[in-house]
Amino acid sequence: MSDKNMTLTLRIWRQKDANSKGGFETYTVTDISPDMSFLEMLDVLNDNLTKEGKEPVEFDNDCREGICGMCSLVINGIPHGDQHRTATCQLHMRHFHDGQTITIEPFRAKAFPVVKDLVVDRSAFDRIIAKGGYISVNTGSAQDANNIPISKEAADAAMDSAECIGCGACVAACPNASASLFVSAKISQYTFLPQGQPERYRRVLRMVEQMDAEGFGGCSNHGECEAVCPKGISIANIARMRREYVKASLR
Amino acid sequence: MAFSVDKIKEGKPLDGRIPEGPIEKKWDRRKNELKVVSPNNKRKYTILVVGTGLAGASASAALAELGYNVKTFCIQDSPRRAHSIAAQGGINAAKNYQNDNDSVFRLFYDTIKGGDFRAREGNVYRLAQLSVDIIDQAVAQGVPFAREYGGLLANRSFGGVLVSRTFYARGQTGQQLLLGAYGALMRQVDLGQVEIFPRREMLDLVVIDGKARGIVVRNLITGEIESYVGHAVILASGGYSNVYYLSTNAKNSNATAVWRAYKKGAYFANPSFTQIHPTAIPQSGHYQSKLTLMSESLRNDGRVWVPKKKGDKRPPNQIPEEERDYYLERKYPSFGNLVPRDVASRNAKFMCDAGYGVGEFGRAVYLDFSDAIKRRGIDYIRDKYGNLFEMYEKITGENPYEVPMKIYPAPHYTMGGLWVDYNLMSTIPGLFVLGEANFSDHGANRLGASALMQGLADGYFIIPYTIGDYLASTDLPNVTTEEKEFQESRNAIQEFVKRLLSVKGKKTVMELHIELGELMWDYVGMARNEKGLKLVLEKLPELKKEFWNNINVPGSDKNLNKALEFAGRLYDFIELGELMALDALHRNESCGGHFREEYQTPEGEALRDDEHFSYVAGWEYPGNDEDTPILHKEPLVFENVKPTQRSYK
Numbered sequence: 002m003s004d005k006n007m008t009l010t011l012r013i014w015r016q017k018d019a020n021s022k023g024g025f026e027t028y029t030v031t032d033i034s035p036d037m038s039f040l041e042m043l044d045v046l047n048d049n050l051t052k053e054g055k056e057p058v059e060f061d062n063d064c065r066e067g068i069c070g071m072c073s074l075v076i077n078g079i080p081h082g083d084q085h086r087t088a089t090c091q092l093h094m095r096h097f098h099d100g101q102t103i104t105i106e107p108f109r110a111k112a113f114p115v116v117k118d119l120v121v122d123r124s125a126f127d128r129i130i131a132k133g134g135y136i137s138v139n140t141g142s143a144q145d146a147n148n149i150p151i152s153k154e155a156a157d158a159a160m161d162s163a164e165c166i167g168c169g170a171c172v173a174a175c176p177n178a179s180a181s182l183f184v185s186a187k188i189s190q191y192t193f194l195p196q197g198q199p200e201r202y203r204r205v206l207r208m209v210e211q212m213d214a215e216g217f218g219g220c221s222n223h224g225e226c227e228a229v230c231p232k233g234i235s236i237a238n239i240a241r242m243r244r245e246y247v248k249a250s251l252r
Numbered sequence: 253m254a255f256s257v258d259k260i261k262e263g264k265p266l267d268g269r270i271p272e273g274p275i276e277k278k279w280d281r282r283k284n285e286l287k288v289v290s291p292n293n294k295r296k297y298t299i300l301v302v303g304t305g306l307a308g309a310s311a312s313a314a315l316a317e318l319g320y321n322v323k324t325f326c327i328q329d330s331p332r333r334a335h336s337i338a339a340q341g342g343i344n345a346a347k348n349y350q351n352d353n354d355s356v357f358r359l360f361y362d363t364i365k366g367g368d369f370r371a372r373e374g375n376v377y378r379l380a381q382l383s384v385d386i387i388d389q390a391v392a393q394g395v396p397f398a399r400e401y402g403g404l405l406a407n408r409s410f411g412g413v414l415v416s417r418t419f420y421a422r423g424q425t426g427q428q429l430l431l432g433a434y435g436a437l438m439r440q441v442d443l444g445q446v447e448i449f450p451r452r453e454m455l456d457l458v459v460i461d462g463k464a465r466g467i468v469v470r471n472l473i474t475g476e477i478e479s480y481v482g483h484a485v486i487l488a489s490g491g492y493s494n495v496y497y498l499s500t501n502a503k504n505s506n507a508t509a510v511w512r513a514y515k516k517g518a519y520f521a522n523p524s525f526t527q528i529h530p531t532a533i534p535q536s537g538h539y540q541s542k543l544t545l546m547s548e549s550l551r552n553d554g555r556v557w558v559p560k561k562k563g564d565k566r567p568p569n570q571i572p573e574e575e576r577d578y579y580l581e582r583k584y585p586s587f588g589n590l591v592p593r594d595v596a597s598r599n600a601k602f603m604c605d606a607g608y609g610v611g612e613f614g615r616a617v618y619l620d621f622s623d624a625i626k627r628r629g630i631d632y633i634r635d636k637y638g639n640l641f642e643m644y645e646k647i648t649g650e651n652p653y654e655v656p657m658k659i660y661p662a663p664h665y666t667m668g669g670l671w672v673d674y675n676l677m678s679t680i681p682g683l684f685v686l687g688e689a690n691f692s693d694h695g696a697n698r699l700g701a702s703a704l705m706q707g708l709a710d711g712y713f714i715i716p717y718t719i720g721d722y723l724a725s726t727d728l729p730n731v732t733t734e735e736k737e738f739q740e741s742r743n744a745i746q747e748f749v750k751r752l753l754s755v756k757g758k759k760t761v762m763e764l765h766i767e768l769g770e771l772m773w774d775y776v777g778m779a780r781n782e783k784g785l786k787l788v789l790e791k792l793p794e795l796k797k798e799f800w801n802n803i804n805v806p807g808s809d810k811n812l813n814k815a816l817e818f819a820g821r822l823y824d825f826i827e828l829g830e831l832m833a834l835d836a837l838h839r840n841e842s843c844g845g846h847f848r849e850e851y852q853t854p855e856g857e858a859l860r861d862d863e864h865f866s867y868v869a870g871w872e873y874p875g876n877d878e879d880t881p882i883l884h885k886e887p888l889v890f891e892n893v894k895p896t897q898r899s900y901k
Contacts, residue, residue, distance in 0.1 A: 018811060036536045038647075044541055044762065051760045051806045051815065059812050061329065063502040065542045067643065068427055069333045084646075091646045116473060117812040124450065127330050131442040135435025136394045140314040140712045141385070143392035147349060150403025159396040160421060163428060167332055196394045 007033045007099040011046065013058055014106045019114050019122075025104075035095035039082065040065060040072065042094055060119040067091040067231060070166035073173070074119055075106040080170035080229045088168065088231035108173035112180070112216040123169050125215040126183060132211040133204035134187045136196050155193045162189040164232045171226035171234075177218030182226035184212050185242035186234050192245060202249035209246055254789045255834045259880040266519070266870050266886035269673040270374035275892050276356075279378040282674065286717055287724035294319035297723055300467055300482035302454045302509050304331030306426070306433055306704055307687025308488030310711030313436035316445035318716055323480060324437065325449045325469060327504050327817075332434045335490060335502040336707060339426025340547035340640065341410065342418035343390075343704040345383040350407050354415040356380045361893055363702060366412040366592050367667070367695020368844035368858060369866070369895035370525070372888065374674055375692050379702075382709040387419055389712055393432040397421050408636075409552055410700035412592035412900070418701045423547055423640045429704055433711070452478070453817060454509040455748075456741040457485060457516045457683065464683035465731050468741040470749075472817060475810040477742050479733035484682045484719055487513060488711070491666035491688035493526065495825045495832065496777070497769025499663035500532055500545040506821040507828050510670050510689050518678040519870035519884060521671035521691035523828065524836035527698055527845045528778045530596035532662030533647055534616040543662035544647055546619070547640055548700040551589045553624035553633065554657070556580050556596070558608040558617050568610070568618055568656050579603060583855075587900040594697040594845045594858070595900060597661035601778050602856060604660070611658045620656035661778060665703060667694040667845065668835075671870040671886075675718035676710060679870070681726065684719060686710035691868065696844025749809045752819045757802030761818045764799060768826055771795070776833050781849040785837040792830045799823060831871055831881060838883070841865045853897070862895050 008031045016023030030046050037045075040062050047057035063071040067088040074089045076082035082092045097103065105119065113121040163186070171182035188205050191197025197204070220239055227236040271278040271285070289297070297320050301312045304326040312324045326334060346359040359380040364371055387405070391397065397419050398406040407416040421428040440446040451472040458466035464485040469478050492507035493499035514520045531550060532543045557576045564571065579599060581588045591599075600617050603609060610616050625633055630653060634641070641652045648658070669691040676684050676692070687707040694702065732738075775788035799822070807813040842851040842858035843865070851859045868886040 034537055034539065036649075037539050038541070041539050041541050045539060047815075048760045048762055051804055052758075054806070056807045057815055059814060063328060063333055063504050064335060064338045065503060066338055066544045067646075068338050068424065069328075069335070069502060070337075071328060071333045086642070087646060091643070093646065093649070095649060120812060123329055127332075127438060127441075127448070127450075130332075130435065131438040135432075135439045136392065137439060138389075138392045138436075139317045140310075140389060140436070140716070143385075143388040146347070146387045146391040146397075147404050149391065151399055152403050153399045153401050156396050156399040159394070160398075160428075163396050163421075163431065164424065166427075167330070190396065191394055194394050194396070196392060 005035050007035070007094065007097065009033055009097065010102040012102060012104040015058070015118055016115050018117055023115065033094055035093070037094045038065065038090060039076070039092040039094065040090050058119060059117045062090055065090040068166060070168040073108045073121065073168060073170070075108060075173060077104050080108060080173040081231055086231055086233045088166070108169055110172045110178035110217070112178065113169060113172060126167055126169065128215065129180065129184055129208055129211045130187065132207040133200065134208065136191060137200060149195055151194060159190045159193040162186045162193070162234065162238055165234050166232055168231065170229045170231065172217065174225040174229040175218065176223055176225070177221060179220045180212050180217040181220040181239045181242065182230065182234055182236065184208050185238035188242050188245060189238040192241060201245070202252055205242065205245040205249050253878045254793050255830055255880045256789070257834070257838050260838060261882050263872060263882045263884045266671065266868065266884045268372055268886055269675065270372065271674065275373060275377045278374050279381060283717055286721035289720045289724050291319055295321065297321065297483045298323060298481070299484050299486060299719065300480055301325065301486045301488060302467065303334065303488035303490060303689070304434070304437065305334035305336035305488060305490055305687060306430055306707030307711045308334070308486070309430065309433035309437045310708050311486055311488060311686055311715045312446055313433060313440055314712050314716045315719065316440035322440070322446040323449065323482065324446055325452045325454060327451065327453050327472065329450055331437060331448060331450065332431065334430065335505050336430045336704070337427045338502065339704055340423045340545065341549035342408065342420035342425045342701040343386065343429060344410070344417050344701045345387045345419060345705065346380050346417060347384055347387060349405060350416045352415045354417050358415065359383060359417065362413045363693070363699055364695070364893050365898055366699040367697055368860065368898055369695065369862070369890065370843050370888065371693055371695030373890060373892055379693050379706060379709050382713045383705050385713055386705060386708045390429055390432050393436065395421065395428045395432045408549055409590060411548055411551060411590045411596065412587070412699045420549065423549070423637060426704060429708065433708070454489070455512060455745045455820070457513045458737050458741055459516050459680055460731055460735055460737050463681045463726070463728070466733070466738060468738065468745060470745070473812055475813070477745055479738050479742065481731055481733055483723055483728050484684065486684045486686060486715065487670065487689050488686040489689050491669065492825070492828060493663040493666055495768070495829050496663040496772050497765045498535065498540060498543050500529060500543050503542065506824070508821050508824045511824040511828055513670060513678070513680070513683060515873050516680065517873065518680050518683055519671040519872050520668070520831060521868050521870045522668040522835065523832045523871065524776065524839065524846050525667035525696050525844065526663060527593060527665040527667060528597045528661045529664030530593055530600055530661050531619060531659045533644065534611055534658055534660040544643065545662065545664060546644060546657060546659060548593065550619060550637060550640065553636070554589065554619040554621050555623060556589055556617055556619055558603050558610060562607040568620070577608070584900045591900045592697055592699060597778060598847060600661055616658035616660045618656035619659045621652060622656070625653065665698055667691065667696060667698055671868065675721065676714055677718070677722065682722060684715060686715060696846050748820065749816065752803070752805045752816060753809060755800060755803045755805065757804050759802045760804055761815055761822055764795070764803060765822050768795060768822065768829060772829050776829070776836055779847050779849050780836050782837065785833050788833045789830065789837070792826055792833065796826050799826065827877065834881065835869055835871065839865055839869065857898070866895070
């Protein structure tokens with residue numbers, strides 16, 4: 002095992018807080034097993050830094066199984082690294098090689114201000130969801146679940162969009178820092194379902210308005226968002242959101 | 253000084269305030285008795301909710317819909333990150349959509365039996381009744397559950413049951429249900445009924461005149477200590493599996509909120525009842541930070557086996573059929589691979605302990621899909637479990653469509669938690685506890701797909717009724733954050749934080765947490781015995797000493813500092829570990845996930861002692877950290893199901 006272990010050079014963005022100027026620091030980690038996850042490699046670095054009396058690198062993470070959307074990081078220029086459909090927490094060191102230099106930065110976007118080091122503030126996403134990323138039903142007033150038949154195709158399509166984990170990689174990858182993939186995935190989920198119809202037009206207008214107000218850029222079809230999305234959310238959602246928006250605006 | 257069973261003092265018995273009458277009428281009866289707050293008066297009340305998983309988010313939304321002012325707190329950057337999001341397999345409901353003779357009673361019975369007769373009948377029956385409303389509510393919210401071509405909802409089976417009552421959204425059921433509840437919560441934020449406080453960690457409960465009146469939290473970004481007043485406090489802060497360091501829980505999942513409430517007088521019930529899930533990806537090295545679950549739903553189509561020959565190192569595909577031991581199918585012919593979790597986990601451990609384990613360290617068994625792929629086709633398997641297979645391949649680098657998965661048990665869920673009565677109120681008036689944070693419904697072992705059910709039943713359908721009764725019948729004078737109780741809490745927290753930063757020792761928080769985890773896993777894990785438990789009760793106070801002498805917490809308390817957060821949580825975990833060991837040592841029987849090696853049947857199954865231990869153990873904090881906690885028993889009464897030796901054969 003140990004002969005496969007790696008020594009790596011890490012260039013990591015350090016920034017004290019939102020108002021300070023940040024910059025890269027270089028660190029070396031040794032004896033990194035190919036079976037480690039990327040975040041476990043950073044755990045090792047942080048333990049080393051702590052023992053040297055230095056401040057560890059702050060990075061967001063929680064479930065470490067690719068579903069909570071809390072981890073982020075731009076790894077060698079790519080949000081969540083270069084493995085297809087993989088969140089940073091599921092990226093493993095077997096995809097790196099001994100002696101490699103890895104550059105690690107926060108997700109960068111005007112609407113995602115840096116909090117500290119690699120941690121950014123993504124609360125703009127919550128504020129967008131508050132404007133209609135739901136169906137307005139109060140608790141307790143629902144009819145029997147099987148009273149609304151929904152075709153398997155529609156349910157599957159809704160699920161494909163609903164898989165978004167809200168990590169924000171789409172924004173970080175977009176040259177315009179657009180949140181279109183995130184917002185359109187939520188809008189699409191409800192567009193496919195009968196439950197989503199009563200608020201269909203109100204939803205798209207309000208969510209898009211909030212997205213613009215948060216300072217996200219517009220979409221110009223680069224497609225970087227889909228390429229980095231750890232859940233493979235399709236860019237077709239954005240086209241659907243635009244159609245919905247035009248329809249809603251003309252009503 | 254170590255806790256000891258000889259020093260346990262027994263206090264007054266606990267009364268769960270379960271309504272009288274036939275079981276199917278108990279909840280209706282209670283609802284009729286409960287007082288209701290008028291619509292105009294609801295807006296005069298503020299409810300503090302800690303946690304935004306299924307229980308916390310659904311409670312926040314449902315209470316706000318009624319007109320209460322709600323303030324909701326979470327430690328993550330967004331309420332949507334709570335660990336309910338990671339639940340994979342599904343949610344149970346007694347809909348009987350499959351015409352397989354399911355019913356409210358059958359779900360109730362399965363849950364009571366699955367919990368090895370250590371749960372309250374009244375609570376569990378209500379849970380089964382409410383299960384059907386949860387599915388209706390979730391579908392109305394647009395949760396995209398799996399469907400059949402005819403447009404109706406699909407179901408699958410889970411362990412410990414003989415019907416198909418589990419609703420699912422691929423392998424991401426928790427995510428979809430949580431996003432439904434989070435949406436409902438954010439709708440109330442938009443309407444101005446809920447205020448969200450993300451990146452806040454509750455560090456103390458404030459009790460004034462004997463009632464829960466507020467919380468003190470640390471703002472994890474600025475380090476500020478903030479105080480909030482409410483008319484009632486709801487804890488929905490999840491479970492404590494991270495006491496084992498390695499578990500399937502998220503890294504931030506912790507016991508601090510419930511532990512600080514315990515220290516303020518809330519009793520802690522059945523702390524030793526923890527669930528070790530049978531199908532997680534085995535540990536691959538010492539650096540490992542967490543264990544990843546593979547959903548129990550996989551046992552619908554996967555077959556568990558080990559080689560018949562000890563230490564057989566051949567790759568699985570070179571071991572012929574007749575040299576494989578499908579030990580679950582052999583030992584439990586009627587339930588086969590779908591035995592409950594505690595049974596499946598224990599058997600995996602037995603096989604590995606006996607030398608039949610596979611993988612590099614011999615601590616794994618195979619979960620094999622080749623038969624199902626042959627029978628149903630690869631597309632069927634991909635459609636049902638695609639994302640789980642993908643996740644497995646990412647972590648292990650092996651393709652489970654071609655080689656069997658290797659799995660091993662991992663700490664996953666804690667049935668124990670703060671004691672609550674039938675109304676979900678703790679022993680502190682005004683403190684309600686929901687979801688995994690309470691102890692209420694799963695006895696000594698939780699069935700698969702029942703955690704989501706309980707979290708949402710508590711939040712959507714129970715607390716909106718019961719909290720109104722408390723508010724309408726309780727005198728709650730105005731208080732401010734300047735009361736001396738608030739000031740004392742703030743001072744104590746500030747001192748604790750300062751002390752953590754001042755030790756400047758040689759061990760990192762992670763190193764000490766790994767030490768705690770190893771102790772807990774070895775002595776309070778899947779199998780326990782008197783000698784080990786006594787030993788760990790000696791070792792944990794030493795670990796506490798080591799903590800205060802040798803911990804190294806870098807950085808400052810004035811900004812984001814995860815090491816500082818984790819250090820505080822670790823200390824609470826060590827103390828909770830002591831209580832878990834004491835509880836496990838005092839309970840001289842085996843039941844569900846609590847397996848005492850001294851108490852087993854000749855076949856190695858859990859051997860209960862109903863005569864002496866048919867009770868909930870509620871532990872009271874004795875007022876200092878040295879004395880052994882005080883035991884309060886709540887007798888369990890079985891009027892509808894007769895406790896028997898559980899059999900899944």
